[in-house]
Amino acid sequence: QAVLDNGIVAVKKLSNTHMYEEQFQGEVQCLMKVKHKNIVRFLGYCADTQGNISDYKGKMVMADVQQRLLCFEYLPKGSLDGYITDSPGELNWRKRYDMIKGICEGLHYLHQNNILHLDLTPGNILLDEDMMPKITDFGLSRCFEEDQTGVITKNVAGTRGYLAPECYNKEIILTHKFDLYSLGVIMIEILTGKKGCQV
Numbered sequence: 001q002a003v004l005d006n007g008i009v010a011v012k013k014l015s016n017t018h019m020y021e022e023q024f025q026g027e028v029q030c031l032m033k034v035k036h037k038n039i040v041r042f043l044g045y046c047a048d049t050q051g052n053i054s055d056y057k058g059k060m061v062m063a064d065v066q067q068r069l070l071c072f073e074y075l076p077k078g079s080l081d082g083y084i085t086d087s088p089g090e091l092n093w094r095k096r097y098d099m100i101k102g103i104c105e106g107l108h109y110l111h112q113n114n115i116l117h118l119d120l121t122p123g124n125i126l127l128d129e130d131m132m133p134k135i136t137d138f139g140l141s142r143c144f145e146e147d148q149t150g151v152i153t154k155n156v157a158g159t160r161g162y163l164a165p166e167c168y169n170k171e172i173i174l175t176h177k178f179d180l181y182s183l184g185v186i187m188i189e190i191l192t193g194k195k196g197c198q199v
Contacts, residue, residue: 026143
C-alpha cells in the first residue's frame with residue numbers, strides 16, 4: 001500500500017526478477033490490454049536496474065540489482081480468500097451471486113481478449129468497498145494472438161486445488177478450459193462456504 005497525491009494505491013514488488021524477466025514482461029503486456037470493472041485496474045510499473053558492489057565469498061563483486069514494481073488500484077476489502085469461510089450471514093445469497101457473476105464477467109472479458117489467467121484462485125480475486133470482485137495477479141497468464149486458441153506446453157504452474165486434472169499430464173494444450181475449471185472450484189467454495197472443495 002502506498003499513498004500518492006491523488007489517493008491510495010497498491011504496489012506489488014517482484015522478487016528474483018532476474019530469473020523472471022520474461023514473466024514480468026508478460027504480466028505487464030497482459031495488464032496493459034485489460035480494462036474492465038471486474039479486473040483490477042493497472043496504473044503503471046517501474047523497472048530499474050542499478051549496479052551494486054557487495055562481498056561474495058571474500059571478494060568484492062559488482063552485480064546488477066533489479067527492482068520491478070507494479071502499481072494497481074487499492075481495494076480495501078482484501079481478497080475473496082478471507083470471505084470463503086465467513087461467519088453465517090456476513091455474505092447473503094445475493095452477495096454470493098453478485099460475486100460469482102462479477103468473476104464470470106471478468107473472466108469472460110479476459111477470454112474475449114485472448115488472455116488466459118491460469119491461476120484463478122480466491123486469493124487472486126480482490127474486493128472493493130462494495131464487495132465487487134476484481135481479478136488480479138496475471139503473473140502466470142498467457143496472451144494469445146487473435147487467431148490462436150491454445151498452446152502446447154509441458155510446464156504448467158498454478159495453485160494446487162484450482163488446477164485442472166489434465167495439468168498433470170506430460171504434455172498439455174492450454175485453453176480457456178483451464179480457467180473454467182478454476183472458476184468451478186471457486187463457485188463451489190463461495191456457495192458452500194468451505195475451502196478445498198473438489199470438482
